[in-house]
Amino acid sequence: MKVTVGGSLKLAFRPWTEGLENVPAEGPAILASNHLSFSDSFFLPAVLDRKVTFIAKAEYFTTPGVKGRLTAAFFKGVGQLPVDRSGARGAGEAAIKSGIEVLERGELFGLYPEGTRSPDGRLYRGKPGGLARVALATGAPVLPVAMIDTEKVQPPGKVVPKLIRPGIRIGKPLEFSRYQGMEHDRFVLRAVTDEVMYEIMKLSGQEYVDMYATAMKRQLAETAKAEKDAEKAEKEAAKEAAKELQKEARREQAAEQRRSDP
Template identity: 90%
Template structure:
């Protein structure tokens, strides 16, 4: 499945890659990537000779329709693991457990430290609960990865992708063995996560925002809602003003008619 989809994908979009030599030929490693587009999980596995297993939200495997079936087939074909995110804590524990199992088999484990796609192309604060815990529990090196321009190929809501060349920059492995056994220390988890995010920022050239992407999405949604409500209120006010003006004109016209009749 990876060959069947990866080949045409590379032929059609011709993604450029820097730093492939930083991917080990064998052994466990964590690929920590920024997340700009749904297509990130297609392009990164397509350019690697080794299989990389990502944690994918369960909806990717259960969405109805032709697109949903194709998406599910791709993720299953390249070995992606579905995780039910309906319970935040349970989903986090499932992701950590799955990541550890992948790495214990000596394979590549892919993770998006931001936890969700960037809503505006900027790089957001990494969540320490997954990446850092898996890295410290296994001792696996963390390889920072930057996806470039994938959000321009298939922005959220767009079904048909735009044919253009995305880029992938792969950095040198980061060793956190000095912290091994300290995965219960939240300050250590934050330090590890921030170091990885800094390396991703250098590779991607993105502006860094020190809040979680989920919070940013919530702010954007609330701002859009407030703007829509303000627009609705403005239209209502204009309609009311127009109605009152019309009534005044009608009253003025009726008064004029009465004056003429009295004369």
């Protein structure tokens, strides 16, 4: 199925690539990418000769019915690995364990250090728990990856993609053997993650934001809610004002009628 999906994507969208020679022909490696679109997990494997395993929500594999079975078959076919994300900490540990297993098999493991899609096309602070821990636990090299214009192919909330040519840049491998055995040191995890994010920023040309994308999404949601509440309050105030004007007009009309009565 990877051949079918990858071939179709390449034929339809003709993604351009740089740095494919940096991907090892064999052996484990981590592909750490920025995250602009749902389609990132399909475009990156499509341009590689080797299988890349990404983490996906378990719901994609457990939805009942014909549609659910077809969705599960599709995600399995393109190398997605189900992880139960119902509990934040448990989900993180499950993802790390799965990533280590993939790399120990000598395969490629793909992940998004930002933890979620960028809400506005900028590059956000990487979360240190997954990427750095997997890299230090396995000793696998980390390849920074920049997905370019994939958010234009499939903007958030859009089902039908646009035929826009995206790009993929893959940087030179980074190795962190100097931190071996320090995968539980939070300062080391932060340093490793920041180094990878800096390389992604150079490859993508994105503006960097020193906060988590999840925090920005919450902030944007709160701002949108506040604006909606303010708009609702303004409309209610306008209605009340209109009612008061109507009442005043009726009072003036009644007073005028009394003055005109003989």
